[in-house]
Every structure is written in structure tokens, then in C-alpha cells.
Amino acid sequence: MTLNLDDFQKQDIRFDIDKLQQSYKEIIKTTKFEDAGVSNFGAISLTQIPGDPESIKGNNARGVYWTKPDQSGKEVSRDIDINEDAYSEFVKDYKNTYFKEVYDKLSSKYKLGRVRILLKQPRSTLSWHRDPEPRLHIPIITNPGCIMVIDNVAHHMPADGSVWITNNTKYHNAFNGGEENRIHLVACVLDYKFN
Numbered sequence: 001m002t003l004n005l006d007d008f009q010k011q012d013i014r015f016d017i018d019k020l021q022q023s024y025k026e027i028i029k030t031t032k033f034e035d036a037g038v039s040n041f042g043a044i045s046l047t048q049i050p051g052d053p054e055s056i057k058g059n060n061a062r063g064v065y066w067t068k069p070d071q072s073g074k075e076v077s078r079d080i081d082i083n084e085d086a087y088s089e090f091v092k093d094y095k096n097t098y099f100k101e102v103y104d105k106l107s108s109k110y111k112l113g114r115v116r117i118l119l120k121q122p123r124s125t126l127s128w129h130r131d132p133e134p135r136l137h138i139p140i141i142t143n144p145g146c147i148m149v150i151d152n153v154a155h156h157m158p159a160d161g162s163v164w165i166t167n168n169t170k171y172h173n174a175f176n177g178g179e180e181n182r183i184h185l186v187a188c189v190l191d192y193k194f195n
Contacts, residue, residue, distance in 0.1 A: 007150040007167035007194065008157070011136075013109065015102055017161040020140045023097040024117065024183060031093070033119050034061035036079075040124030044117040046099055046185075050089040061116065067129040068171075084113025084133065084188045099185070102138070106163075106187060110136065113188030120146070120182040125175035131168040134192045138163050138185040145177030157184075167194045 033042025036059050045056035054060075063082035066075050090103055103115055113133065117140070120126070139146075139159040147154045150172040157164050166172070176182040 004153060005155060007153065007170060007172075008148070008155045009165045009194075011163040011165060013105070013163045015105075015138060015161045015163070016098070017140070017159055019098040020102070020138065020161070020185070021159075023094075023099050024140050026097060027094060027099075027117070034058065036060075036062040038062065040121040041126070042119035042121075044119075045087075046091055046094055046103060046115040046117065047087040047112070048089050048091055049083075049086045055087070056091070063114070063131075065129045065131050067127050069127070078129075082114065084190055087112075087114045087188075102185065106136065110187070110189050111191035112136075113190050115185070115187040118184050118186045120174060120176040120184075122176055122179045122181065126173045128171055128173050130171050131188075133169065134165050134189045134194065135168045136163060136165050136185075136187040136189050136192075139183075140185060141181060141183040143176075143178030143180055143182070146174070146182040147177070148172060148174045165189055165192055169194070 031044055033044055035042050043061035049055035059080050062079050064079050066077055068075055090100060137157055139157045142159045147156050150167055150170050
């Protein structure tokens with residue numbers, strides 16, 4: 001049986017993994033991850049609503065999602081709605097990093113919402129949930145125990161400079177079964193359609 005990886009679409013664009021990792025190391029010297037009240041998770045926003053530094057704090061680091069939290073199987077909404085279209089300003093503190101070059105190239109090819117660096121701590125998982133839109137992933141630091149599951153298909157995205165778009169509108173989660181942090185650049189993609 002062949003696995004159907006249609007919900008994990010590798011793009012025809014690639015970035016320098018060494019520069020991505022170096023820029024990440026530079027940023028975390030001066031910036032802390034927003035945890036938005038979720039354990040084992042963190043976000044550093046690279047884009048914000050123009051002139052609004054509050055737009056990248058607290059629950060804005062996470063945003064609305066839907067989950068089925070208990071045995072009833074009933075779907076509930078969590079967190080707050082985010083106007084992804086409004087996140088059009090690159091945060092000035094990071095303009096001199098490689099992430100600005102990455103952002104410029106990605107935003108010339110895709111209509112992006114929030115662009116964040118997301119942390120998944122070791123031996124942890126996200127909830128089973130779905131998001132309003134697909135997500136673009138560039139793994140920066142990962143290990144073989146970092147797996148994303150969409151519906152019932154599990155896939156590891158290596159940290160090699162590749163760009164993936166994942167169908168986060170379906171139920172999914174991500175887990176880090178390794179012993180180091182999983183770091184991905186993740187962007188909301190507002191104009192990408194899965195079949």
C-alpha cells in the first residue's frame with residue numbers, strides 16, 4: 001500500500017538551511033517565545049499588523065482552531081479569530097536577518113498571513129485540531145521523531161531548506177518524539193488550494 005501524501009506538498013523553492021539556523025540562533029539571543037498559554041509550544045512572530053506590536057503577543061501568537069477535546073467527538077472552537085490579511089509588516093527587529101530574504105521571496109509567490117517561528121518542545125504533541133487555512137513549513141531544526149499527522153497519514157519533514165505546504169484545514173497534529181526542540185518557520189497561506 002502506498003501512502004497518500006497529497007496533504008504534504010513539497011514546493012519548488014528552497015532556502016539555505018545553514019543561514020536559516022544561524023538566523024534562528026541570532027534571534028533567540030534577544031527574543032523569547034510567546035507561549036500563548038499552551039505548554040510545550042512557542043511562537044516568535046516575524047510579521048505583525050502594521051504599527052501594532054500588540055498584534056503578535058498572547059493569543060495572537062496562536063489564533064483560532066477547532067478541536068474535538070473529549071469522547072463526545074463534538075467539535076469546539078478555541079482561541080480568537082485572526083485577520084490574517086492584516087499581518088503585512090515584517091517585524092523591524094528581524095529585518096537584518098536571513099528571514100527577511102526568505103519572507104520577501106515567499107510573499108512574492110504566495111499570499112501570506114502571519115509568519116512565525118514555531119517551537120515544539122521535546123517529547124510533546126499538539127492537540128488534534130484543524131486550522132482555517134493551509135500552512136507553509138520550513139523545518140529549521142528537527143529530528144527523526146518529529147512527525148506531522150494529517151488525517152491518518154504521518155510524515156517527517158527534514159530540515160534541509162525545503163518548503164512544504166500542509167493541509168491544516170483537515171484534522172492534524174504534530175509531535176516531537178526527540179530530545180531537542182523542533183523549530184519550523186510556519187506561515188499561513190491564504191491563496192493555496194488543495195484538491
